Amino acid sequence: xxxxxxxxxxxxxxxxxxxxxxxxxxxxxxxxxxxxxxxxxxxxxxxxxxxxxxxxxxxxxxxxxxxxxxxxxxxxxxxxxxxxxxxxxxxxxxxxxxxxxxxxxxxxxxxxxxxxxxxxxxxxxxxxxxxxxxxxxxxxxxxxxxxxxxxxxxxxxxxxxxxxxxxxxxxxxxxxxxxxxxxxxxxxxxxxxxxxxxxxxxxxxxxxxxxxxxxxxxxxxxxxxxxxxxxxxxxxxxxxxxxxxxxxxxxxxxxxxxxxxxxxxxxxxxxxxxxxxxxxxxxxxxxxxxxxxxxxxxxxxxxxxxxxxxxxxxxxxxxxxxxxxx
DNA sequence: TGTGCCGGGAG
DNA sequence: CTCCCGGCACA
Numbered sequence: 001x002x003x004x005x006x007x008x009x010x011x012x013x014x015x016x017x018x019x020x021x022x023x024x025x026x027x028x029x030x031x032x033x034x035x036x037x038x039x040x041x042x043x044x045x046x047x048x049x050x051x052x053x054x055x056x057x058x059x060x061x062x063x064x065x066x067x068x069x070x071x072x073x074x075x076x077x078x079x080x081x082x083x084x085x086x087x088x089x090x091x092x093x094x095x096x097x098x099x100x101x102x103x104x105x106x107x108x109x110x111x112x113x114x115x116x117x118x119x120x121x122x123x124x125x126x127x128x129x130x131x132x133x134x135x136x137x138x139x140x141x142x143x144x145x146x147x148x149x150x151x152x153x154x155x156x157x158x159x160x161x162x163x164x165x166x167x168x169x170x171x172x173x174x175x176x177x178x179x180x181x182x183x184x185x186x187x188x189x190x191x192x193x194x195x196x197x198x199x200x201x202x203x204x205x206x207x208x209x210x211x212x213x214x215x216x217x218x219x220x221x222x223x224x225x226x227x228x229x230x231x232x233x234x235x236x237x238x239x240x241x242x243x244x245x246x247x248x249x250x251x252x253x254x255x256x257x258x259x260x261x262x263x264x265x266x267x268x269x270x271x272x273x274x275x276x277x278x279x280x281x282x283x284x285x286x287x288x289x290x291x292x293x294x295x296x297x298x299x300x301x302x303x304x305x306x307x308x309x310x311x312x313x314x315x316x317x318x319x320x321x322x323x324x325x326x
Numbered sequence: 327t328g329t330g331c332c333g334g335g336a337g
Numbered sequence: 338c339t340c341c342c343g344g345c346a347c348a
Contacts, residue, residue, distance in 0.1 A: 298330065317340065320331055 296324050 147158050157168060298321040299311035308316065312323040 300329065313339090315330085318331060318342070 296326055298324050 147160055148162050148164070155172070157172075299315035302324070303310040312321060314320055314322040
């Protein structure tokens with residue numbers, strides 16, 4: 001049903017935007033909002049586009065945070081390779097590599113220069129609108145009203161507009177002047193979007209509603225609260241946070257193309273991870289005794305395959321070399 | 327893609 | 338035991 005999907009799309013837009021509104025110009029949520037727009041166009045048509053949209057939806061909905069169970073009604077099948085690695089990814093997922101180059105979008109290398117919108121987004125006016133202030137000016141189909149709830153610890157203020165919420169956060173929590181120009185582009189606005197009508201709660205997609213505020217959205221909060229940072233901008237990844245919290249939704253683990261093929265967001269393993277350093281798992285201290293495998297040349301390399309009889313027996317048996325120990 | 331070697335199997 | 342190899346981690 002196209003209509004259902006469209007609503008699902010809207011709901012997903014909301015879901016993603018609520019992942020802690022990090023208003024940074026290159027933020028992924030912003031990118032996603034662009035995607036939402038194109039998705040809406042897509043889902044307006046019939047046939048393959050709908051299937052595409054369904055697949056896309058499914059991909060998005062299986063984002064690590066959002067959900068426990070992907071909606072079974074939307075089959076991921078058409079996009080084929082997107083979920084090839086589905087079952088396996090739960091046990092071992094090396095987060096650092098993109099296995100098929102074409103879709104990874106450039107990491108925000110120029111976060112420090114927020115003055116100009118980045119090229120891929122520059123044409124979409126609505127996207128820029130989102131970037132600089134109002135996350136959801138778009139009209140919603142049904143009768144749900146959108147409210148914005150502040151996620152700062154022990155605040156929970158609910159306002160009806162995102163700009164109001166941003167102002168609230170800026171003044172109350174960040175200690176800024178209300179009328180000051182906000183455009184240093186690196187503020188962290190943690191608030192969530194609430195759909196105040198139960199309308200959409202009944203359909204399955206409601207399970208996609210983001211995560212309870214306390215669980216994951218503002219990972220760096222306690223820190224911010226404690227060290228009482230002055231108006232200096234503190235990005236979550238800059239602060240001293242627990243390693244696990246690094247798998248937070250807005251960290252570098254997701255990526256989406258604004259207009260290209262949509263892949264499932266990259267996952268960060270929160271559990272069952274292998275002990276390997278990766279983008280999402282800094283290093284769990286020093287309890288991991290990762291043996292780096294010393295760089296000494298062993299029999300095989302020294303004598304070569306052709307002189308195998310010169311190898312030490314261990315090397316011949318493919319065991320740890322005894323002649324050239326580390 | 328090559329190297330080092332663990333785990334396990336055959337005899 | 339000795340001898341060998343599949344397969345994985347890593348560079």
